[in-house]
Amino acid sequence: MTLTTTSYAILGQLALKPWTMYELAAEMRRNLHFFFARAESQVYAEPKRLVAAGLAKAEVERIGSRPRTEYSITPAGRKALKEWLETPISKPAQLEFEALLRVIYAPFGRDECLEASLHNVRDHIDETLLVLADRISDEYKEGRAPFQRYAQYRCLMHDFLLSYGQLLHDWAERSLERVSRWPDMTPEERHTEAVTTFHRRRPRRKKR
Amino acid sequence: MTLTTTSYAILGQLALKPWTMYELAAEMRRNLHFFFARAESQVYAEPKRLVAAGLAKAEVERIGSRPRTEYSITPAGRKALKEWLETPISKPAQLEFEALLRVIYAPFGRDECLEASLHNVRDHIDETLLVLADRISDEYKEGRAPFQRYAQYRCLMHDFLLSYGQLLHDWAERSLERVSRWPDMTPEERHTEAVTTFHRRRPRRKKR
DNA sequence: TTCTTCATGTAATTAGTTACATGATTGA
DNA sequence: TCAATCATGTAACTAATTACATGAAGAA
Numbered sequence: 001m002t003l004t005t006t007s008y009a010i011l012g013q014l015a016l017k018p019w020t021m022y023e024l025a026a027e028m029r030r031n032l033h034f035f036f037a038r039a040e041s042q043v044y045a046e047p048k049r050l051v052a053a054g055l056a057k058a059e060v061e062r063i064g065s066r067p068r069t070e071y072s073i074t075p076a077g078r079k080a081l082k083e084w085l086e087t088p089i090s091k092p093a094q095l096e097f098e099a100l101l102r103v104i105y106a107p108f109g110r111d112e113c114l115e116a117s118l119h120n121v122r123d124h125i126d127e128t129l130l131v132l133a134d135r136i137s138d139e140y141k142e143g144r145a146p147f148q149r150y151a152q153y154r155c156l157m158h159d160f161l162l163s164y165g166q167l168l169h170d171w172a173e174r175s176l177e178r179v180s181r182w183p184d185m186t187p188e189e190r191h192t193e194a195v196t197t198f199h200r201r202r203p204r205r206k207k208r
Numbered sequence: 209m210t211l212t213t214t215s216y217a218i219l220g221q222l223a224l225k226p227w228t229m230y231e232l233a234a235e236m237r238r239n240l241h242f243f244f245a246r247a248e249s250q251v252y253a254e255p256k257r258l259v260a261a262g263l264a265k266a267e268v269e270r271i272g273s274r275p276r277t278e279y280s281i282t283p284a285g286r287k288a289l290k291e292w293l294e295t296p297i298s299k300p301a302q303l304e305f306e307a308l309l310r311v312i313y314a315p316f317g318r319d320e321c322l323e324a325s326l327h328n329v330r331d332h333i334d335e336t337l338l339v340l341a342d343r344i345s346d347e348y349k350e351g352r353a354p355f356q357r358y359a360q361y362r363c364l365m366h367d368f369l370l371s372y373g374q375l376l377h378d379w380a381e382r383s384l385e386r387v388s389r390w391p392d393m394t395p396e397e398r399h400t401e402a403v404t405t406f407h408r409r410r411p412r413r414k415k416r
Numbered sequence: 417t418t419c420t421t422c423a424t425g426t427a428a429t430t431a432g433t434t435a436c437a438t439g440a441t442t443g444a
Numbered sequence: 445t446c447a448a449t450c451a452t453g454t455a456a457c458t459a460a461t462t463a464c465a466t467g468a469a470g471a472a
């Protein structure tokens with residue numbers, strides 16, 4: 001019985017507070033989903049494994065005749081979580097971005113298809129950014145937002161997520177702008193512009 | 209027999225030029241890996257499926273007694289690729305970023321662990337950025353770089369990848385800087401700084 | 417001669433997804 | 445009384461990974 005990163009993702013949630021699996025599933029959709037997407041069925045399966053491993057415990061109560069199981073972390077669970085945090089990251093940030101496939105294979109289709117893909121990226125991320133901004137202002141609004149006391153840590157995450165969203169938006173936007181100018185350009189002009197992009201745009205590297 | 213996005217990723221490569229699976233695997237590692245990582249075994253399995261579907265053909269030649277199979281796209285393959293490009297993107301950009309889990313669960317471990325995670329992120333992306341910058345200057349250097357004639361499309365991808373790498377680097381850097389100041393701050397100061405971050409930092413939204 | 421690269425896989429496993437099933441409770 | 449939400453799953457599948465196997469050719 002070995003724990004996966006998914007297990008620790010759930011275990012960490014239980015460390016924050018006890019949840020029913022239903023609440024947990026909703027919270028995953030609300031938050032972790034942005035950088036650690038998993039199917040609901042996983043969320044329902046994982047706590048049972050944690051209980052089996054002694055890292056969580058389940059308390060059944062009843063609302064009327066409907067059972068409701070609250071999962072909470074055990075001392076052993078806290079210890080396991082702490083130990084996991086001591087281990088090095090198991091996998092570097094991993095991106096899966098179908099739109100970039102569309103981009104590099106765009107010469108085999110119509111340029112309108114490329115534009116459609118870029119619109120798709122922009123629209124989708126704009127929606128996500130709206131939702132995300134809501135979540136974040138929820139968390140920091142005065143009053144007892146659920147995880148106020150972890151603000152110093154969570155703000156690092158929110159900083160990343162907003163920056164990342166902004167990056168996607170900006171990239172889609174400037175790419176669309178670029179593509180829109182192609183019809184008025186000769187193939188040579190287009191090529192020259194492309195090549196010179198990377199004479200200008202050197203990656204700025206910081207000294208360490 | 210339905211094709212997955214992975215299938216089209218390979219099919220697109222074949223549209224660029226013919227490859228042996230070995231070369232293809234290397235090329236995937238070199239390029240697509242940054243935004244569409246797949247195990248080698250997948251790369252070896254996929255062309256056979258494409259051949260079975262009539263979208264690619266295999267030509268066996270011999271170097272001495274060693275067989276060498278070159279895969280190339282068929283007209284039907286070009287058609288299928290074109291049609292795929294007409295379809296909407298099947299999945300939005302998907303990020304899997306374990307470091308953010310470490311960040312939000314950091315209150316349950318030592319702050320040194322958080323710093324280690326952030327270092328890990330920064331070091332890893334710095335390495336990647338070096339490799340990536342090399343690849344890119346390779347592609348645009350005068351002479352017959354393999355995909356020069358697709359420069360106008362490829363530069364959009366490179367723009368994204370560099371921006372994304374830079375984002376990871378910058379985020380890790382500024383987060384490290386922030387964490388390094390914690391030891392000299394009271395818990396209240398840390399909390400206040402965190403909360404005020406998101407009064408200042410509103411996501412800039414563009415009008416559409 | 418020995419190491420590396422070229423070249424192509426298979427076997428076993430597993431993590432994870434999709435789609436569906438069920439029924440109770442709450443609010444309009 | 446009807447829809448939405450609460451609450452918890454299971455069955456079937458499949459895409460994908462890990463780890464290993466094999467052997468020839470070319471370079472040092």
